[in-house]
Amino acid sequence: LTQLNPQRSEPFHSPGPAPGNPAAPDRSPGGGASLPRRRTAGWKLAEEAVCREDLTRLCPKHSWNNNLAVLECLQDKKEETEIAAECNHLLWNYKLNLTTDPKFESVAVEVCKTTISEIKECAAEELGKGYLVSCLVDHRSNISDYQCNQYITKMTTIIFSDYRLICGFMDKCRDDINTLRCGSISTGEKDVHSQGEVIACLEKGLVREAEEQLGAHAIKDDCKKAIMRVAELSSDDFHLDRYLYFACREDRERFCENTLAGEGRVYKCLFNHKFEEAMSERCREALTTRQKLIAQDYKVSYSLAKACKSDLRKYRCSVDSNMPRAREARLSYLLLCLESAVHRGRVVSGECQGEMMDYRRMLMEDFSLSPEIVLHCRSEIEGHCSGLHRKGRTLHCLMRVGRGDMGAIDPNCQRALQTLIQEADPGADYRIDRALNEACESVIQTACKHIRNGDPMILSCLMEHLYTEKMVEDCEHRLLELQYFIARDWKLDPILYKKCQGDAARLCHTHGWNETSEMMPPGAIFSCLYRHAYRSVEQGRRLSRDCKVEVQRILHQRALDVKLDPELQRRCMIDLGKWCSEKTEAGQELECLQDHLEDLVSECRDVVGNLTELESEDIQIEALLMRACEPVIQTHCHEVADNQIDTGDLMECLVQNKHQKEMNEKCAVGVTHFQLIQIKDFRFSYKFKTACKEDVLKLCPNIKKKVDVVICLSTTVRNDTLQEVKEQRVSVKCRKQLRVEEVEMSEDIRLEPELYDSCKQDISRLCQNVAYGNAQVIECLKENKRQLTSRCHQRIFKLQEVEMVDPELDYQLMRVCKNMIRRFCTESEGKNVLQCLKQNKNSEVMDPKCKQMITKRQITQNTDYRLNPVLRKACKADIPKFCQSILNKATADSELEGQVISCLKLKYADQRLSSDCEDQIQVILQESALDYRLDPQLQIHCTQEISRLCPEEAAAQEQTGQVEECLKVNLLKIKQEGCKKEVLNMLKESKADIFVDPVLHTACALDIKHHCAAIPPGRGRQMSCLMEALQDKRVRLQPECKKRLQDRIDMWSYAAKVAPAEGFSDLAMQVMTSPSKNYILTMIGAGVAVLFMMGLLCGRFTKRVTQELKDR
Helix, strand or coil: CCCCHHHHHHHCCCCCCCCCCCCCHHHHHHHHHHHHHHHHHHCCCHEEEHHHHHHHCCHHHHHHCHHHHHHHHHHHHCCCCCCCCCHHHHHHHHHHHHHHHHHHHHHCCCHHHHHHHHHHHHHCCCCCCHHHHHHHHHHHHHCHHHHHHHHHHHHHHHHCCCCHCCCCCHHHHHHHEEEEEEEECCCCCCHHHHHHHHHHHHHHHHHHHHHHCCCCCCCCCHHHHHHHHHHHHHCCCCHHHHHHHHHHHHHHHHCCCCCCCCCCCHHHHHHHCCCCCCCCCHHHHHHHHHHHHHHHHHHHHHHHHHHCCCHHHCCCCCCCCCCCCCCHHHHHHHHHHHHHHHCCCCCCHHHHHHHHHHHHHHHHHHHCCCHHHHHHHHHHHHHCCCCCCCCHHHHHHHHHHHHHHHHCCCHHHHHHHHHHHHHHHCCCHHHHHHHHHHHHHHHHHHHHHCCCCCCCCHHHHHHHCCCCCCCCHHHHHHHHHHHHHCCHHHHHHHHHHHHHHHHHHHHHCCCCCCCCCCCCCCCHHHHHHHHHHHHHHHHHCCCEEEEEEEEHHHHHHHHCCHHHCCHHHHHHHHHHHHHHCCCCCCHHHHHHHCHHHCCCHHHHHHHHHHHHHHHHHHHCCCCCHHCHHEEEEHHHHHHHHHCCCCCCCHHHHHHHHCCCCCCHHHHHHHHHHHHHHHCCCCCHCCHHHHHHHHHHHCCCCCCCCHHHHHHHHHHHHHHHHHHCCCCCCCCHHHHHHHHHHHHHHCCCCCHHHHHHHHHHHHHHHCCCCCCCCHHHHHHHHHCCCCCCCCHHHHHHHHHHHHHHCCCCCCCCHHHHHHHHHHEEECCCHHHHHHHHHHHCCCCCCCHHHHHHHHHHHHHEEEEEEEEHHHHHHHHCCCCHCHHHHHHCCCCCCCCCCCHHHHHHHHHCCCCCCCHHHHHHHHHHHHHHHCCCHEEEEEEHHHHHHHCCCCHHHHHHCCCCCCCHHHHHCCCHHCCHHHHHHHHHHHHHHHHCHHHHHHHHHHHHHHHHHHHHCCCCCCCHHHHHHHHHHHCCCCCCHHHHHHHHHHHHHHHHHHHHHHCCHHHCCCCHHHCCCCCCCCHHHHHHHHHHHHHHHHHHHHHHHHHHHHHHHHCC
16 A cells, blocks of 8 residues: 555646546556455455554544544544644545445445436446446435435545545546646645635636626636536535535534534524624635525525425426526526515425525625626725625615615616515515614514514514604614615515506516516506506506505505605606705605705606695505694594595595694694695695596686686686576586685685785784794784785785685684584575674674684774675665765775775765665674774774773773763864764764664663654664653653763764754754754744745735736
């Protein structure tokens, strides 16, 4: 044996084309024969002097009698100093001879007889060259015979200890070994076992080529096949990958001590611990190389290839290919093919799914296993994500770059990321994404504990809790990074895919799970689905109910972050940068785009418009708004919210309950924002659009803005009503919805842009601290009407004119008097509500706040007859007849400050009005007699005098005519002529009817009942009756009444002196109400009688003269 050593020494140094190539057994005639001879004579390795010391030190005694056991023991020791060089040479020669020995072959032929006949390739091998054993090693996965299997497993260990013993490997890879300088590893007197490193070196070269690294050498196809085959053959037993075995020996003890060797279990265990802190860098590197080979050819993973063998065949995933690195052999292809089967509802064995899950997790954990990522994302990794290699952090960092959170990303890198996420399919099980799993563990434990571990719904659950207190920042980032990519391919959401694949195939012409179509890219399919989700029955071809629920779920998620909507992000990138760069909080970007709708480029405007239209139908899409409005929805809108098919009812309910105590600021702001967006386009109000679409096309074509559409339709309705046409042009359902829209718009001045724009300046000047909701700003402007700029004043006047005709549009009145309307006016038509409230204003049960509001509206009405539709109609003929001079000075949109009503009051006193008009003026007189504020002319002229002469009366909470009484009593003290004239007019009006003088009426109520009960009120009749009673000595009036009447007589006599009668009717009235009425009437009667007598006498005299003249 010692003679053999010099002969065999040369090949140890050079793996190149040396003359003594041990891989060719026929070139070693001497050595080949000697060992078998010794062996047949009972030769044992243990007896060899060169190995005895090592053997005694390293191998258990019971193994000494078995040469194979000794060989296995010694060759698994790695350190250079452990085994003597001579022993190494002996072992290697022994192994070489074992593989080439015809006797060994004959044992193989004997033990594996049935197997050889089954494996045709091996049966055809030439005997005596060592090829048969190598062939059986190659096909050992097909060996079913136990004894044969055991024998070949032992032989495998021997062959794999040195690449030169692997049949044909040296021939195929010699050039590549030299080019890549892999042979340099084994030069010198190093341990021959390090020949395993040659294979490791070649494997790394293969990986570098796949990743297209700079200066990568192209390995020959034959050698590539050989390398992959070696990797594949060593896939079941960790010992067979010599380089990895030695690199990871300690790590195996540390992490996988209890893992049994065989079937790839040790590899799997080490893969799972690859990123542990305690894992040695050398082992981690060796494991990564092996994983990269698995990525190139799934068969390099024993467990995966075995578990999925039948499924691959069943679903035709493993098409035979001569090239192991061909597409079909790649791990990605296997995963996509089998995932497709799972998603289509086909049965894939649990064992195979478990293996797939492991490898999907592996791909997500280490980006470097995907050559496309390494190749295309190099600059992104160097620029943003270096040093984050472990546990999937680099991949998530790249995803963040892909989202656009850290600058631009190369499109090829983006595509590579998208492909990897499809391969790993973390949407199906969040645990595949280790970075996400670790970041979100606490959230899942608290918020999603009701969902089974690994269920796809956990991702949905996490999305539902995005931006809530339960969410942690790290989880939020990881989740959004992953969802960004899932959102770009509808197939990556397994629940959506499961429920919608039928609809997608029917409506959107989709193909299989892992097939793409140029006509309908993955991102466009969801858009197609949601367009069909909201189609009406008439439009046909709708989604199935299950699919629509999923589409809504995805839309709810997308509303949380503009980047989760690929179409929106793509089309609105420029506008987002231009208008919304500062809007960084959740949901703000879409709101910002909606605010700038008119400024957006057309393609962005379209997509934002469509999304807003969608929200109007189903506001639950706005997940953040729904979250903010939860208390209101629970209390007031839960029935509507529970309705799966929303038709705009929920938003309508929120608007109606906008001022409930449960409404918080966040929800109110969100609801108002949506209302403000709706006014930009009538399509954004789903219920309005549905109810009025045909009417708009017919009556208001080419009008887009909702405000203008509402104005156009309501004007049409109003005109039809005024003209009392038989058939209204606007349909009943539209009129109904139109009323809802008008009421909503009246709640906030911002919802009426023209009014808002006209009054912006006044709002900031007069109402800067007033909140917008509840029509408070409009109310503030009404109260400060005299101080408004002319443009704003005109708009407010127009608004009041509309509100008085239709009080339901008077938001403040309807809100404040809601309960009173329910109590008193349930049977009144909408347009008569204010009239009804006025009639019940002095009821004991009238709410004080409502009473105050009614008074405000009465004050407004009395400023101009046009603001009192009932009066306007009743006095249609009287106004132009008696007050034309005032009308000539009037403008269309400013108040006449009560001049027309004052004019009509005076004519009432003269008893010249038509009966309908008289009734209305009587009501106004009665009301303003009790409350001076209802007489605008008195207000204008007497404000200073009231504050000087009657401050206490004016300050009283309840107005009962005391201010007017005070002014009458102090008539002589009034200095301002205008005010004096108004008080005199008041006195004149009070003569016409005692109701107009509430103080006198209260004082004389009993006397009227006793003495004037039979006399109907009006036209001064009851006043005359009281005057006669005062003159009549037999009648005893109440002291208070008598005193008040006496005061009135004095006032009237003063009034007569100051303001003489303006005409015959005034004179007649003065006579009738004079205390000396009887005397005056007697004198007038006597005068008339004298004139009559004179007429008779003069008449006879003239008659005679004319007769005489005639006779002549």
